[in-house]
Amino acid sequence: MDFKTRLEQYRNRINLALADLFEKNSPAILYEPMKYAVNIGGKRVRPILCEIFYRMFHGKERKVLYPALAVELLHNFTLVHDDIMDDDDLRRGNQTVHIKWDLSTGVLSGDGIVSLAYKVLIKEDFAESGSIIRVFTNGLLEVCEGQAYDKEFETRDDVSEDEYIKMIDNKTAALLAVPSAIGALCADAPSDMVGLAEKYGRALGLAFQIQDDLLDIAGDEALFGKTYGSDVAEGKKTYLSILAKKLLSPADLEIFNSVSGNSDAPREEILKVKELYEKYGIIELAEREAEKYIREAEAVIQAIPVCYDTGELKEFTEWMLNRKY
């Protein structure tokens, strides 16, 4: 069976198991929006990663299922509350919870999802449960810290590359490191293997986020799901915009600032920003930074002893990072 087919199988199993979690549906005012938020979809990358590490480290008896679902719920919790904080109306083409219902429902259903995440996480008790809960909880707090840095950066014009990397490490990479480590823990892998899994997840997350920053403007418009240049129009801090603030001449920075954050900016204005990114080699710098983390992830895979079959992890890595742009 090829990787894409197996991926689809994993995803279907996860979606079915997630649906089962919502058999209890009263009070509807709580569980309906929770279910909606979780079912809006997404690629289920995190539970799949959990499963891949679990299998690679010879996990048995499907102990990984509930922890994997818990991580997916944790991710969905962050989306519901982030959408409130960013006042986003749409998520994957659907109305966000606080828009479809109201603010209170957004706050409360996010809280409900994180509560359910813990309930699912501890559904089955086994020897590694303590460590799993610890990794999960540290991840949750780290994501809150990452979101706080992200909010803080909105008001600052002098964010450095290092600060930006730390922020996405907390906000994005942590939520790939957590399922990687938990997959290994569920399989009762040796602690150095759990460490490698965690390290892989972080590198993958950093590479993925910088690629996402690149895709906004350097990607192929036809292939790209989001609106072309929406990060630019929203004035969002990205690895590219941070470099622009640092490298552009005063005159070019003025052009950049006139477009960045102007939600009405027409396509030709957005293209001006792309030209500036190209002129200053920013796209190349960002590609190089993403490449650095891709190499890091690959080095982790290389370091895994041959008694573990890394074939599926390699395919997953390629699938995650080999996006067209």
Place this chain on the structure above:
Amino acid sequence: MDFKTRLEQYRNRINLALADLFEKNSPAILYEPMKYAVNIGGKRVRPILCEIFYRMFHGKERKVLYPALAVELLHNFTLVHDDIMDDDDLRRGNQTVHIKWDLSTGVLSGDGIVSLAYKVLIKEDFAESGSIIRVFTNGLLEVCEGQAYDKEFETRDDVSEDEYIKMIDNKTAALLAVPSAIGALCADAPSDMVGLAEKYGRALGLAFQIQDDLLDIAGDEALFGKTYGSDVAEGKKTYLSILAKKLLSPADLEIFNSVSGNSDAPREEILKVKELYEKYGIIELAEREAEKYIREAEAVIQAIPVCYDTGELKEFTEWMLNRKY
């Protein structure tokens, strides 16, 4: 040492330990509002209850401290998010987090507090940790359900007494049952004792909430901290207002409805509602309902074997419930 002095000692120890949790304070945009929300104060009833059950069941080695702090954090988390949902500006005379800062900060610092609660809860690992995390997590989800019912009731005119009791059982009583059970679990008490502790906490919580409903209008104005009749002016669902909807004649209900929810209602209008409550025996009915749960809590105390000294628990119960009104 008398009970009040011991209570003060417990409270000081808890406040010091809570302050220690905020040694880490970066990013400040996250930890400052978290610290503020936790330090606004409050009576620390929940961790004290945890401590009382722990000591009563012969707990040793101070294993109870972190779980007790975790329950206090859980309580504070609910306050921060409830204040957003109810759009309340003040909490114990201080600005609420989302007013002092902004909405995003309110949402995020609530999330941060619940994350920290879990981090503190699992700080020390011992035999009962699994059960403690389970009780804690079930409590968290139950509180979300209670808050959902509370929100739902705002839009309904036909809430029954039973539904109201279920709502406050979920929203208020659960957060007194959780520390009671956790205190017993930390002391490694037999499971039937944990059950009694949990039952006591629920009865206490129900009695306390109905007394709180009564205090709004039937209490001694001079002794009461909140604005006299504020539940009436806000049109809040209370045990009394639910009985009014059921028992009042159409003419009296019209008077009631003209005052309830009118935030500008002058004192004499509020007093009209009080008169209606008296005329229909509603105050007495509510007192009787509170009394029922007080008796239930006392019956639990009676059922505790004599090898455990219930003296402090009795004093605590009296202190909690013997409020003037």
